[in-house]
Amino acid sequence: MNTILQVRDARIYYAVKGTEVKAVDGVSFEVHEGEILGIVGESGSGKSTLLNSLVNVRPPMKYIGGDALFDGKNLYRMSKEEKKSVLGTRLTIIPQYALDALPPVFRIKQYLADFAKTHGLSESEIIKLARERLKEVSLSEKVLDMYPIELSGGMRQRVAIVIASLTSPRLLLGDEITSALDVVTQKGIMLNIRRFVDEGLIGSAVLVTHDISLIYQVADTIMVMYAGKVAEIAPAEEIAKKPLHPYTNMLISSLTKLGVKASQQRLSGIKGLPPSLANPPPGCRFAPRCPYAVGRCKSEEPPAKNVDGHLVACWLRGWD
Numbered sequence: 001m002n003t004i005l006q007v008r009d010a011r012i013y014y015a016v017k018g019t020e021v022k023a024v025d026g027v028s029f030e031v032h033e034g035e036i037l038g039i040v041g042e043s044g045s046g047k048s049t050l051l052n053s054l055v056n057v058r059p060p061m062k063y064i065g066g067d068a069l070f071d072g073k074n075l076y077r078m079s080k081e082e083k084k085s086v087l088g089t090r091l092t093i094i095p096q097y098a099l100d101a102l103p104p105v106f107r108i109k110q111y112l113a114d115f116a117k118t119h120g121l122s123e124s125e126i127i128k129l130a131r132e133r134l135k136e137v138s139l140s141e142k143v144l145d146m147y148p149i150e151l152s153g154g155m156r157q158r159v160a161i162v163i164a165s166l167t168s169p170r171l172l173l174g175d176e177i178t179s180a181l182d183v184v185t186q187k188g189i190m191l192n193i194r195r196f197v198d199e200g201l202i203g204s205a206v207l208v209t210h211d212i213s214l215i216y217q218v219a220d221t222i223m224v225m226y227a228g229k230v231a232e233i234a235p236a237e238e239i240a241k242k243p244l245h246p247y248t249n250m251l252i253s254s255l256t257k258l259g260v261k262a263s264q265q266r267l268s269g270i271k272g273l274p275p276s277l278a279n280p281p282p283g284c285r286f287a288p289r290c291p292y293a294v295g296r297c298k299s300e301e302p303p304a305k306n307v308d309g310h311l312v313a314c315w316l317r318g319w320d
């Protein structure tokens, strides 16, 4: 399997009033051809910082170290010109709200004409391709003659997927792209991305979400982040059936289950709050909230270890 993205020991901090917020602190993972990687974790775990850093590290974000090899070239060290040639073509992004990206004064067709011009592509080819892809996401080609404001939120996100696929990108990035939509539409959008990846129209995708049950539907692999670190990476089925990190386990246990009242659930949430990333605790960052923590967890940071096909950073897994 071809590796499309290889992130190694990424460290991205924020410089805030003389302190450093360690938002992404030694994160490593890979994305392969045909793969959808879902990144999940509580608010503030560093998911957006990680994704945004792949696009652009700009103040107050601060590059501290690490590599992000995209088709062998380091995104963290590319010149502005190199980055410009990659973004929007080989590396595309779906915005959280497509309306932010689609200019309201342009009909979709006009936007596509502009898009073709920017990327030096044939306008007629792009429009023809967009027509075909709109059908694939169950939209009529009439959408081309509409203004973004005339489309529902779900339609806009589907148009955004179509646009993001037009240059056959190697990698698609999306951060909470369905959070403003109803559950049925959310699933439909995710399945559209799955189909585009399966058909090779998009090489691979990294999708950030709070919703592990939604991303489970389409992701091949799930990466769980906690307080700027990777807690666990495993195939989606494995994560769902047999989570190894206590945090992953608690994240799954805290999901709302229809037919079970909160009072009858064993765990209705994760007690406590994530640590301050300006001054994270020594050892495992989850230790202060972990009911299984032992002495070592509070003093030594657990390295990620391969245990039964999971990459898991926990002293209770795979260590004597």
Ligand SMILES: Nc1ncnc2c1ncn2[C@@H]1O[C@H](COP(=O)(O)OP(=O)(O)OP(=O)(O)O)[C@@H](O)[C@H]1O
Residues within 6 Å of the ligand: 014, 016, 021, 023, 041, 042, 043, 044, 045, 046, 047, 048, 049, 050, 060, 210, 277
């Ligand atoms: N512009 C900023 N300046 C300073 N600190 C920031 C900034 N943006 C994010 N942070 C901090 O970086 C850490 C990681 O935030 P980030 O938004 O990446 O997490 P997240 O997992 O994507 O959360 P959410 O799901 O709420 O978007 C948090 O402690 C946050 O407060």
